Amino acid sequence: MTWSARGFPYQEHEARRKVDQIGSVVMVGSGKGGVGKSFVASGLALSLAGMARRTGVLDVDIHGASLPSYLRVRPPLRTGRRGIEPKRSGGVKVMSVALFTGQNPVPMRGDAKESLITQLVALTDWGPLDYLVVDLPPSMGDELLSAFRLFGGKSRFLLVTTPSPNALSVVARLRRLIASERIPLEGVVLNMAYASERRGRSYPFGVADASSVRKMLRADVIAELPLEPAVNSESLVEVLRKSKETSTAFKALADRVVRGP
Amino acid sequence: MHEMGIAGGIVEYSLSLVDERRASRVTEIWVEVGELMQVDVEALSEALRTLLSGPKLSGAKTNVKVRSAAFSCRRCGEGWKMDEVKKQLASVPSSLLVEEPDSDEVPLHFLPYLYPAFVHCPKCGSSDVAVADGQDVQLMRVVLE
Numbered sequence: 001m002t003w004s005a006r007g008f009p010y011q012e013h014e015a016r017r018k019v020d021q022i023g024s025v026v027m028v029g030s031g032k033g034g035v036g037k038s039f040v041a042s043g044l045a046l047s048l049a050g051m052a053r054r055t056g057v058l059d060v061d062i063h064g065a066s067l068p069s070y071l072r073v074r075p076p077l078r079t080g081r082r083g084i085e086p087k088r089s090g091g092v093k094v095m096s097v098a099l100f101t102g103q104n105p106v107p108m109r110g111d112a113k114e115s116l117i118t119q120l121v122a123l124t125d126w127g128p129l130d131y132l133v134v135d136l137p138p139s140m141g142d143e144l145l146s147a148f149r150l151f152g153g154k155s156r157f158l159l160v161t162t163p164s165p166n167a168l169s170v171v172a173r174l175r176r177l178i179a180s181e182r183i184p185l186e187g188v189v190l191n192m193a194y195a196s197e198r199r200g201r202s203y204p205f206g207v208a209d210a211s212s213v214r215k216m217l218r219a220d221v222i223a224e225l226p227l228e229p230a231v232n233s234e235s236l237v238e239v240l241r242k243s244k245e246t247s248t249a250f251k252a253l254a255d256r257v258v259r260g261p
Numbered sequence: 262m263h264e265m266g267i268a269g270g271i272v273e274y275s276l277s278l279v280d281e282r283r284a285s286r287v288t289e290i291w292v293e294v295g296e297l298m299q300v301d302v303e304a305l306s307e308a309l310r311t312l313l314s315g316p317k318l319s320g321a322k323t324n325v326k327v328r329s330a331a332f333s334c335r336r337c338g339e340g341w342k343m344d345e346v347k348k349q350l351a352s353v354p355s356s357l358l359v360e361e362p363d364s365d366e367v368p369l370h371f372l373p374y375l376y377p378a379f380v381h382c383p384k385c386g387s388s389d390v391a392v393a394d395g396q397d398v399q400l401m402r403v404v405l406e
């Protein structure tokens with residue numbers, strides 16, 4: 001009896017084995033671009049590691065990878081006996097397409113992106129992790145859907161937005177997709193929610209009060225992060241070390257992720 | 262680098278076929294590994310031999326072959342092979358090569374699906390390149406008894 005098995009999904013299989021070694025996946029997304037998803041993903045990952053949780057962070061933003069700059073990691077990667085070794089930053093294991101491609105553009109269409117993300121998960125030697133934080137690109141395209149398919153079973157979603165109504169209306173559309181895909185929503189992170197000044201707080205991106213956000217997104221605001229000008233000049237590890245306000249907010253977020261509401 | 266892991270996956274999958282098809286054992290396993298996976302064929306065959314034991318697997322013959330990589334241009338339709346790609350890769354800065362301390366091979370260990378970031382069409386110059394073959398492991402044939 002011969003059985004033809006053309007197309008044995010090896011990397012699919014291997015990616016699943018890798019995912020089996022992860023306790024819980026936290027997807028960080030928004031739908032809207034430039035609201036601070038990568039900032040939140042990196043800060044959350046660092047804070048989880050600070051709570052002695054084995055933490056990895058995966059950048060699935062193929063065209064606009066920015067984790068490497070927040071976490072100050074760069075090529076080259078190395079391979080070990082069990083796969084490609086992720087970079088480390090502040091106790092976090094970091095993997096990003098940009099660690100392979102540097103400044104090269106990555107022209108790529110749909111199906112190839114899906115295969116690439118699967119392969120990236122499959123060939124990385126994550127080891128056992130308590131948390132894998134996934135930094136998603138804007139939009140609701142291939143990267144997001146691939147992440148849902150790979151991690152859906154053990155993931156939760158963090159929605160990042162600024163208080164601006166423009167951002168919120170885009171985020172509301174992603175909210176509906178998350179619901180239809182049955183990914184549990186952990187909550188909403190309001191980034192750049194306020195700026196601290198000597199005389200108190202100002203609100204350069206507007207004010208989004210918690211009850212209207214809850215109404216619009218059917219979820220609670222679980223963290224409010226301040227405008228932190230230092231993120232544009234220093235590594236996030238440094239920023240968290242120096243800024244009590246930002247690190248306290250991230251710690252509270254990590255605490256919520258670990259312990260629930 | 263990951264021969265044992267790949268062999269494990271293949272064996273696990275073949276075993277599941279025995280149960281699924283209500284057969285009694287596996288007698289042959291034919292595998293093709295994509296050139297871009299940079300798998301050592303000898304090491305993979307060896308790893309398979311090590312894992313093929315027990316009543317459903319022992320004595321199974323294995324056949325491991327490399328499957329050539331193929332690339333194609335989405336703009337003009339041109340197709341080409343690895344020899345052309347190797348020429349182009351010579352200009353990739355060494356800072357982007359994945360280091361492989363355990364191997365004496367040339368360190369060209371990119372992710373197979375990431376080749377489009379380093380390769381362009383030899384005919385029209387476009388970067389809209391697709392990896393058409395050689396990027397994965399395929400189980401071609403499993404013979405059961």
Ligand SMILES: Nc1ncnc2c1ncn2[C@@H]1O[C@H](COP(=O)(O)OP(=O)(O)OP(=O)(O)O)[C@@H](O)[C@H]1O
Binds near residue numbers: 036192226
């Ligand atoms: N809390 C903050 N305070 C100050 N600047 C911030 C803050 N959050 C993000 N930024 C800045 O805003 C820009 C966008 O941030 P980031 O890259 O994290 O957003 P993103 O949502 O991941 O973007 P993309 O949609 O491109 O993935 C960056 O320049 C970043 O430094």
Ligand SMILES: [Mg+2]
Binds near residue numbers: 039
């Ligand atoms: Mg980003």
Ligand SMILES: [Zn+2]
Binds near residue numbers: 339
């Ligand atoms: Zn061409």
